Amino acid sequence: MVGEKWSLLVLREAFLGVRRFADLQRALGAPKAVLTDRLNSLVAQDLLARVPYRDEGARQRHEYRLTERGRDLYPAVVALMQWGDRWLAGDGVPPLTLEHRGCGEPVSLGLRCAAGHDVGGPREVVATPSGRERAGETADTPAG
């Protein structure tokens, strides 16, 4: 659903507060036609909403704002950003630090279980489809 080339990038910009077509285009460098298409499908999927706005002394236009469904993708986007900051540092794009509004401390994303333990990675996790056993794949020792 977010597998098309620009979808996640558009959402990332949306999370950073970019809402206008031209700003998105500038920020991403995507061709207009593709951006139009991607925005339309994000709207169709109810990840973005097209809302009218008007600047002082300008005609009415539309901007694209996150819906609840779209906002809920925030962790996924942050996870990818953190990965990029960790592994792709120095590729031209400076890392982006996220700070908790008010408290000012850096924000990070972590996996933890209901008992409060931090989870380090896929090895510490067992996946079961809705409680039942997963059929006999090679799944007993994941992710090595």
Added chain:
Amino acid sequence: MVGEKWSLLVLREAFLGVRRFADLQRALGAPKAVLTDRLNSLVAQDLLARVPYRDEGARQRHEYRLTERGRDLYPAVVALMQWGDRWLAGDGVPPLTLEHRGCGEPVSLGLRCAAGHDVGGPREVVATPSGRERAGETADTPAG
């Protein structure tokens, strides 16, 4: 980098312990040619490694295992899975619950700041490129 259509799907299966070409192809339904291509580029990007194995009474073959770089994408994949379980439930694919190995409690992904506060969403976060101010976009009230 993970924007090609199947990359994240391949990684998801990898996190679930699927390592073999044929199993990946069965699980994903991707055409062989595309899967080959995707696996090669994931290997080239050092997200997967191609390691030899041999089953009893079979010839030596290769399987694809996550590298550290690849394993580090786990939070991103989990985030997308949780999003899917929340918003796409009932679309045929049953949700997958992740349990902490040993403790048995369900695992979930959360955003929190260094002071220990849970962060609810993009509104509670201020993004700054490596500490400096972001240029005058429309970024003062993000993600509405």
Added chain:
DNA sequence: ACGCTGGGTTCGCTTGACGAACCGTGCACA
């Protein structure tokens, strides 16, 4: 010698991404 299996490659077609050019509405200014 033969066939089976896993892991591919090749082929022809369709779909998507791309940049450049064009369009149309409505404001500002002359």
Added chain:
DNA sequence: TGTGCACGGTTCGTCAAGCGAACCCAGCGT
């Protein structure tokens, strides 16, 4: 009253990527 401009698109032709079906090859068991 007309001209220019900016935003937000659409259209067009080209080129890359995704697709299913068919084919291929190494090596094992029989």
